[in-house]
Amino acid sequence: GPARAAAEAPLGSVSPQVVERCVAAAGYSVGEFAALVFAGALDFAEALYAVKVRAEAMQKASEAVPSGMLSVVGRREANYKFACLEARKHCESLGIENPVCTVSNYLFPDSRVIAGHLQALEFLQENARKYYFKRTKMLPVSGAFHTRLMEPAIEPLAEVLKSIEIQKPLFCVYSNVDGKKYMHSKHIQKLLVKQVVSPVLWEQTMHSVYERKQGTEFPYTYEVGPGNQLGAILKQCNLKAWKQYKHVDALEDEEAAET
Numbered sequence: 069g070p071a072r073a074a075a076e077a078p079l080g081s082v083s084p085q086v087v088e089r090c091v092a093a094a095g096y097s098v099g100e101f102a103a104l105v106f107a108g109a110l111d112f113a114e115a116l117y118a119v120k121v122r123a124e125a126m127q128k129a130s131e132a133v134p135s136g137m138l139s140v141v142g143r144r145e146a147n148y149k150f151a152c153l154e155a156r157k158h159c160e161s162l163g164i165e166n167p168v169c170t171v172s173n174y175l176f177p178d179s180r181v182i183a184g185h186l187q188a189l190e191f192l193q194e195n196a197r198k199y200y201f202k203r204t205k206m207l208p209v210s211g212a213f214h215t216r217l218m219e220p221a222i223e224p225l226a227e228v229l230k231s232i233e234i235q236k237p238l239f240c241v242y243s244n245v246d247g248k249k250y251m252h253s254k255h256i257q258k259l260l261v262k263q264v265v266s267p268v269l270w271e272q273t274m275h276s277v278y279e280r281k282q283g284t285e286f287p288y289t290y291e292v293g294p295g296n297q298l299g300a301i302l303k304q305c306n307l308k309a310w311k312q313y314k315h316v317d318a319l320e321d322e323e324a325a326e327t
Contacts, residue, residue, distance in 0.1 A: 091287055092277050094242040096298060097173075097213070097268055098122070100260065106292075107237035109256060114232040118260075121228045125221035126264065130211025132220065137172060137183040137207040138192060143200040148180055151199040155188035162187055172214040174271040176304035183212035218264045226261045247272035274305040289313045 095103035101119050104110045110118075142148065152169040159167030169184035169192075182192060193204050211217065234253040241250050245259045247269045278286060286309040291298045296315040303310040 090239050092240040092242065093237075094273050094277060095244075096270055097244065097263075099293070100241075100244055100263065102293070103241050104237065104250075104256065107239055107241045109235050109237040109241065109250070109253070111233065118225065118228050118232060122221065122225045122264070125224040126211065126213060126218055129218050129220040130213075133212075133217055134186045135168070135184060135212035135215075135217050136186050136189055137181050137209050137212060138189040139179075139181050139203075139205045139207055140192075140201050141179050141203040143202055144178065146178070146200040148182065148199075151192055151195075151201075152182060152184070152188075154195075154199075155184070155191045158191045159185050159188050168212060168215050168217050170215055171267055172212065173268045176271050176274075176301050179304070181207065183215045184217070185212070214263070214265065214267050216265050221264050222261055225264060229257045229260060242273045242276055244268045244270065244273065247276045249276075270301065271305055274302060274309075278306050278309045286312050290316050292316045293318060 090106075093103040093107050095101065098119060101110065101115045105112050105115045140146075140148070148171050152171065155169040156167045159169070164185060164187060167185050167188060169182065169188035171180045172183035173181035175181065182189065189206065192199065192201070193206075196204050234256050236252055237250060237256075241256075242248065243250055243259045244263050245266045250256050250259070280286070286306075289299075289302065289309060289312055291313070294317065299310065299313050299315055302313060
């Protein structure tokens with residue numbers, strides 16, 4: 069998963085200064101583990117093992133219920149909560165008990181990911197105009213991540229996180245769960261588990277990371293990993309901050325080192 073770091077130093081190419089002068093980091097969904105490794109809170113090998121356990125547990129939870137995720141770009145009038153409520157009522161009319169349909173990812177203004185039972189997502193696609201959705205697209209994933217349908221994954225992840233050492237981060241790392249800074253190691257342990265069943269508050273996190281007094285310059289931002297989706301989201305959330313953005317593709321760096 070991609071991670072982002074904000075540094076108070078301009079860099080033509082990435083160097084150790086990025087780490088030395090880094091002021092904040094955040095990771096999207098599983099990318100949060102990468103951000104915590106980068107900040108010195110988690111050991112790389114242990115974090116990798118935790119990610120493996122997390123992925124297997126979430127996959128198992130996905131197989132229990134036909135579910136998925138729907139990317140939505142809405143008009144200003146769009147009421148996502150009301151749309152989800154009506155989709156759940158539709159599921160109940162089909163005989164589905166305790167249906168799930170909720171916002172699972174807050175991306176940028178007027179863009180959300182809704183996750184839940186497949187029947188609910190199909191209902192939203194069919195009634196997109198009624199709810200002022202401009203565009204809807206099913207995501208190529210197997211389950212409703214960041215909803216209560218992932219509850220079976222809580223215990224396996226909680227167990228593995230209890231068994232690994234978590235340090236206080238060397239600089240601020242922001243949590244997906246509440247968009248705020250992690251305070252200490254127990255806080256990290258608790259919220260990484262909660263993140264599995266909680267919406268990713270990425271838009272809110274961006275506001276927290278880049279909040280500053282008027283006239284204060286924005287830090288340089290580096291997105292590390294495959295793709296530049298987080299940069300595209302930042303552009304929608306904060307154009308001025310995005311102007312100091314750079315994408316770093318780890319694979320390109322490795323290929324350059326080999327040649």
